[in-house]
Amino acid sequence: DAGVIQSPRHEVTEMGQEVTLRCKPISGHNSLFWYRQTMMRGLELLIYFNNNVPIDDSGMPEDRFSAKMPNASFSTLKIQPSEPRDSAVYFCASSLVAGIPPPQETQYFGPGTRLLVL
Amino acid sequence: DAKTTQPPSMDCAEGRAANLPCNHSTISGNEYVYWYRQIHSQGPQYIIHGLKNNETNEMASLIITEDRKSSTLILPHATLRDTAVYYCIVSGYNQGGKLIFGQGTELSVKP
Numbered sequence: 001d002a003g004v005i006q007s008p009r010h011e012v013t014e015m016g017q018e019v020t021l022r023c024k025p026i027s028g029h030n031s032l033f034w035y036r037q038t039m040m041r042g043l044e045l046l047i048y049f050n051n052n053v054p055i056d057d058s059g060m061p062e063d064r065f066s067a068k069m070p071n072a073s074f075s076t077l078k079i080q081p082s083e084p085r086d087s088a089v090y091f092c093a094s095s096l097v098a099g100i101p102p103p104q105e106t107q108y109f110g111p112g113t114r115l116l117v118l
Numbered sequence: 119d120a121k122t123t124q125p126p127s128m129d130c131a132e133g134r135a136a137n138l139p140c141n142h143s144t145i146s147g148n149e150y151v152y153w154y155r156q157i158h159s160q161g162p163q164y165i166i167h168g169l170k171n172n173e174t175n176e177m178a179s180l181i182i183t184e185d186r187k188s189s190t191l192i193l194p195h196a197t198l199r200d201t202a203v204y205y206c207i208v209s210g211y212n213q214g215g216k217l218i219f220g221q222g223t224e225l226s227v228k229p
Contacts, residue, residue: 004161035219043162043205043219056216091161103150103169104209104217109161 004110006092012116018080021113024073025094033093033107034067034077043091049075050097082117089114122206127224130200136193138223140206143187149210151182152217153191155202162205162219165191196227 005024013019025032033048047057052069060067064083069075079086089112095105123141130136142151153165166173166180168189173180179192193200205222 042221043156045216045218048216093161103167104152106164107154107162107217109163112159112161 006110010114016081019082021077023075023092029094031095035091036088038088084117087117124223129226130196136196138191141188142208149208152207154205157202201227
């Protein structure tokens with residue numbers, strides 16, 4: 001398997017523009033996670049899906065962020081409008097299943113999308 | 119929620135064992151200890167997890183104290199490629215199934 005695939009790998013945009021990040025999870029995995037990593041805040045979970053359904057979006061910073069998973073093999077994270085403080089590395093991860101009961105299935109991370117908002 | 123405390127950085131000589139400590143004094147009975155690592159510019163990578171007993175796999179060993187308030191990740195023969203940030207995470211029912219990453223320990227393996 002190719003692992004978790006994210007695109008684009010790098011994105012530079014101007015403040016106010018819409019940004020769409022894409023993720024293809026590992027085939028057969030039922031759970032998908034979006035994380036954001038910055039120097040100041042470290043690695044934060046934004047949202048996760050089980051069987052294409054959003055389970056916990058408490059980490060989504062504000063209404064400018066939205067995530068969708070229209071099918072088992074694709075998810076998007078959209079920022080509209082983007083702001084300079086959104087500059088970060090965004091990781092997508094997938095696992096066989098997430099949630100209780102533990103132990104949690106191993107999460108496999110993609111290479112990340114490095115976003116710079118000017 | 120249980121939280122973890124790790125030293126911000128550690129050094130280790132290549133070929134020697136790297137012992138990375140983690141304190142989780144408020145861990146609950148149903149919570150597991152997980153270790154992930156993140157090599158520079160890559161996504162985090164799972165290493166190992168445990169509940170009560172010590173665990174070993176091809177990457178590392180996990181030693182959990184009897185009272186479960188702390189643990190140690192052991193890389194038996196560290197190589198330069200083990201240079202990374204290592205995250206100790208406690209998770210279970212209280213976290214609703216989520217893994218919450220802290221600041222981790224930056225391990226530098228030196229020749």
